[in-house]
Amino acid sequence: MRSIEFSKRTTREILRDPLSYIFCLGFPIIMLIIMTVVDRSIPKEAQMNIFKIHALAPGMAVFGLTFVMLFTCIQLSKDRTTAFLTRLYASPMRSVDFIIGYTLPSVVLALIQVMITYICSFIIAAIVGGDLKLFNMLFSVVCLLPSVLLYIGFGLLFGALLNDKAAPGVCSIVITLSCMIGGIWMDVDGMGGGIKSLSHCLPFYHGVQAVRMAVSGDMRRVTKPLIITLLYATVIYILAVVLMRGKMKKDVR
Amino acid sequence: MSERYGIEIKNLRKEFGSKVAVNDISLNIKEGQLFSMLGVNGAGKTTTIKMLMGLSKPTAGDALIMGNSILTDLPKVKQISNFSPQETSVAPNLTVRENLDFFARIYGYDKKKADELAEDMIEKFTLQEVEKSKAKTLSGGWQRRLSIAMALISSPKVLFLDEPTLGLDVLARRELWRVIEKLKGKMTIVLTTHYMEEAEHLSDEIAIMVGGEIKALGTLEEIKKLTGKDNLEDAFISIAEE
Ligand SMILES: Nc1ncnc2c1ncn2[C@@H]1O[C@H](COP(=O)(O)OP(=O)(O)OP(=O)(O)O)[C@@H](O)[C@H]1O
Ligand SMILES: [Mg+2]
Secondary structure, eight states, rough: HHHHHHHHHHHHHHHHHHHIIIIIIIIHHHHHHHHHHHHHOOOOGOOTTTTTTHHHHHHHHHHHHOOOOOOOHHHHHHHHTTTHHHHTTTTTTTTHHHHHHHHHHHHHHHHHHHHHHHHHHHHHHHOOOOOOOHHHHHHHHHHHHHEEEHHHHHHHHHHHSSSSTTTTHHHHHHHHHTTTTSSSSSOHHOOOOOHHHHHHHHHHHHHHHHHHHHHHHGGGGGGHHHHHHHHHHHHHHHHHHHHHHHHHHOOOO | SOOOEEEEEEEEEEETTEHHHEEEEEEEEEOEEEEEEEEEETSSHHHHHHHHSSOOOOOOEEEETTTTEEETTTHHHHEEEEEESSSSSOTSBBHHHHHHHHHHTEEEEEEOHHHHHHHHHHHTTOOGGGSSSSSSGSSSHHHHHHHHHHHTTTSSSSEEEEEETOOOOOHHHHHHHHHHHHTTTEEEEEEEESSHHHHHHHHEEEEEEETHHHHEEEEHHHHHHHTSSSSSHHHHHOOOOO
16 A cells, blocks of 8 residues: 555655646647647638647647646656655665556556547537547547556656656657657658658657547547557556666665 | 674674775674764765665665674665665655655555655654645655655664755654654664764764774763763874874
């Protein structure tokens, strides 16, 4: 139960920071609205589909995860600079309690964020027209889970490795990568060449792709990107856990 | 009380690279005693405490906390001991009560018991006024009181207080002394301090550390006699400057 108690305190630390609300909850809503407006002003002939609500909602859901990563990372790196963590090391807390205690709140935060993003998307679809099917949306949340693990893994990884000054900077690299070559705000497949190959080598594109396919009901094309994302996520998360444990051992010198 | 030891330190040593922070110290502290460690900055007090809490791995040697080895029985040691670090450390965005509750829970108390214990600590440390305030909004002195209350809430058998009264005003210091005095006999306490009158006032036994070694060990009277001085401050200076 120590892990649950520690999760509670991490959740409180995150939720009592007003920035969490701005980034994790307010930002996705505003972006959804802005992008929808942008989409209305793009001429039909341009064949730009990524800002249509059925592509935008999944993109936004993944985009939100990048902020979950940022918060996970900041929380961990900030804690590591304090004597508070030292003090917890002297308590009966085991390393698995710490790992769960940092992961669980982020998972919950991610799920709340997706819910809000999707509810907003339904409202937007109802206003501007667009067809979002409830079943597909629910299924897409399942397809988002590997990405949840992936971004939390990155958050823990950077949080364990970097101090609280350097951590946000490195996170912003991942955020940019996700947005651009992950295909959230850019039509990567339409670009071809080096960018396309690069984006197919990294997990971000596949993570977005899995959710987009699920939302558009193209179930047969969900499996491949889903598995690729899951593999990446597993590797990154395990790496993060190993590094975290190593860091804790090293802190006890 | 029979001659049981709360802490037995056996040739404990800590090196950081080529620097010897703690140099083969050995000593026994009887159960229920209050033991003060004095020493100038960098003498090795915090390092010793950290090793006894499993926060730092000894280069050599061992120590027993209520008979449990810090090398082989660390989980047991962590359950029965607690400490208040030299740097105040509280969860900044949790309220005073939540901080206390949280600590009671991670030491294994159920919700009901944790609430009771938190209530008890709030009373003992007169934290009523601030119990609903976030810890980060408290002044340094109040944070330190909370920090110490969090160390006591697990009812440890062995308590380490690393400079507990640092940054406290005179009244708060006297009040904390009263709290500590009430704990005497109930648990073994190791305290470090730079205030001689604090050590004089509270200690059953005193050790003076210089350069990682224990240069003097005994009751206040014994240490005064050893150096031929009539107060602890002079005795300390004569040993530390040797
Ligand atoms: N993590 C560390 N790495 C390298 N050296 C260290 C480390 N921790 C402590 N030391 C060194 O060990 C020595 C003892 O330090 P320690 O903190 O135990 O002293 P102290 O008696 O608690 O001093 P103070 O009264 O200032 O708190 C110092 O020389 C310090 O520089
Ligand atoms: Mg110290």
